[in-house]
Structures are given as C-alpha cells and as structure tokens.
C-alpha cells in the first residue's frame with residue numbers, strides 16, 4: 547500500500563543485488579517516488595550469480611541460504627509459492643532451481659534497470675545529485691542509495707563531491723571482504739564425500755566448498771560442481787592466471803574426483819563474504835539533503851537474509867525522512 551504521494555522525487559539505486567532489490571521494492575511499494583536501478587554488470591543479481599557453460603549451469607556466488615529470520619517477508623513467501631526457491635525436504639537450506647539469478651530476475655521484473663552502467667562519481671547539485679557512469683552517461687536524481695561493496699563505494703565517494711563525516715569514513719575504511727576464487731568443473735563421477743545434501747563443506751586446505759549444481763536443479767547435466775577456494779588460497783593466488791590457479795588446485799581436485807574432471811570456467815570474487823562488519827546500524831545515511839544512503843550485507847551478517855534486511859532498513863529510513 548502506498549503511504550506517500552511524492553511522485554516528483556526520484557531515487558537512483560546502485561546495484562541489483564539482494565539489498566538493492568529489497569530497497570527498490572519497498573520504496574516502489576510504499577511511495578510514488580520513481581526508482582531507477584543501475585548495475586555495472588550485464589546481468590542482475592550481484593552475488594546471486596549463475597553461469598551457463600556447455601550443457602549445464604553453475605551457481606558461482608551464493609550457494610544456499612537460510613530464511614528463518616526473513617520468512618515473514620511477503621516476497622519470500624511468494625518466491626516459495628512460485629517455486630522460485632525451494633529446499634530439500636527436512637532441510638533449512640534454500641536454493642533456486644534454474645540458478646540464483648532467477649531470484650533477482652523475478653523480483654525485479656517490474657523495475658526500471660540500466661545495466662552496464664558503472665557509477666564513477668557523484669556531484670552534488672541544488673538539492674540532488676548528478677551521477678556519472680563509466681560509459682559516458684550522466685543522470686540527475688534527487689536521492690541515491692548505493693549497495694556496492696564498501697571498497698567500491700569508497701572509490702566512488704573519493705571521486706565525488708560528497709562530504710562524509712571523518713568518523714564514519716574511518717569506520718567504513720576498516721571494513722573488508724574475503725576474496726574467493728571459483729572453479730567450475732564437470733566431473734566424470736559423482737562426488738563421493740558430502741556433509742550436507744547440497745555438497746561438501748571443507749574445513750582445511752585450498753578448497754572450502756564443493757557445491758552440486760545437479761542436486762539443486764541448477765544444471766540439467768550431472769556432475770557439474772562449483773568449487774570455492776578458501777579465503778587464504780584465494781588471497782595468495784588472486785592475481786595469478788586461471789591456468790596457474792587451476793594447476794595449483796589439481797592435486798586436491800583429483801583427490802575429490804578420482805575419475806577425472808574438466809574445468810569449464812573460472813571466476814574471481816574480489817569481494818565475496820565480509821570478514822568484518824559495520825557494527826553501528828543495519829544501513830547508513832551519509833547525507834540527507836538529497837538523501838544518500840548505503841546498504842549491503844556488510845551492515846548485517848554477510849549473508850542472504852542480512853542483505854535483504856539491510857535493503858529494507860535503508861528504504862525505511864529513506865521513506866520516513868522528512869525533506
């Protein structure tokens with residue numbers, strides 16, 4: 547239900563990941579403000595990421611999620627009813643048949659999105675902003691919400707005419723994320739060792755997770771596995787070539803896939819799961835005239851439910867702000 551009539555205000559949201567999706571939906575649902583989303587990527591979803599390779603698909607970002615703390619949110623119920631998300635009976639690990647990006651595609655179907663728009667700087671105008679993108683385009687908006695990982699947000703702010711309180715800036719600068727190298731393989735045989743219904747969590751070594759995309763119905767082809775490397779291995783090898791990374795993993799991969807395997811794709815997440823968190827609030831308002839807010843999983847718990855809670859938090863702050 548719309549609670550405000552302020553159709554002349556417009557807000558630009560940077561990102562199309564979970565926090566941005568929920569910020570956009572809440573604002574659109576509860577007000578007449580115009581919402582436009584921008585993402586630097588070709589697709590939507592951010593770390594909700596799925597990639598096709600040969601005859602199958604891989605979730606290469608988020609693998610599965612818990613909905614306990616967010617089960618009352620109408621969108622979550624709708625995603626379950628529409629069978630966009632599901633879990634294996636008796637488990638609280640939810641996933642998306644067809645791939646994680648389906649969540650973003652479904653929830654953003656009625657939203658205006660500009661893809662391949664990487665925000666580079668923000669200039670303050672009379673009660674609003676001019677925002678400039680790497681592709682040379684510029685737009686004017688009243689208000690802004692940034693959901694980009696904090697180091698990327700800080701880079702944008704450094705190129706911008708936005709004054710940020712030095713105490714806040716200091717705490718944002720301390721925030722950091724783990725890197726994650728991802729290898730997507732087709733194995734000749736099924737993964738034998740598993741410690742949950744969706745794959746194998748590994749405590750030590752170069753690999754931290756092996757996810758089965760066939761069990762999740764992400765891939766129609768059997769034995770399509772997503773390998774996440776450990777934070778330590780990812781940090782030490784992040785700047786190496788894919789060939790060097792794949793070679794360094796060969797002995798461990800052979801130990802898991804005795805019958806042989808083929809690497810179909812690689813991905814590098816510079817910002818995967820936060821390793822430190824913003825402790826003061828679940829989102830942050832940097833400036834209030836026009837409104838400039840930040841959200842994202844680093845403001846909560848670094849996970850699916852936390853990213854959603856942070857998006858809702860910034861939308862509610864925005865909607866209750868008296869301009």
Ligand SMILES: Cc1cc2nc3c(=O)[nH]c(=O)nc-3n(C[C@H](O)[C@H](O)[C@H](O)COP(=O)(O)OP(=O)(O)OC[C@H]3O[C@@H](n4cnc5c(N)ncnc54)[C@H](O)[C@@H]3O)c2cc1C
Nearest residue numbers: 561563564565586592593609665694818842843848849850
């Ligand atoms: C490898 C990996 C495994 C994970 N596993 C799990 C898991 O099993 N369970 C779980 O609950 N969580 C997991 N997570 C964490 C989960 O994916 C995140 O918590 C959540 O998706 C974050 O959403 P977000 O909106 O905060 O950020 P993001 O999804 O990162 O969204 C940020 C968006 O901003 C865009 N952007 C950045 N800079 C710019 C710019 N300058 N201009 C325009 N757009 C920009 C990006 O393209 C992106 O779309 C995992 C993450 C990774 C990477």
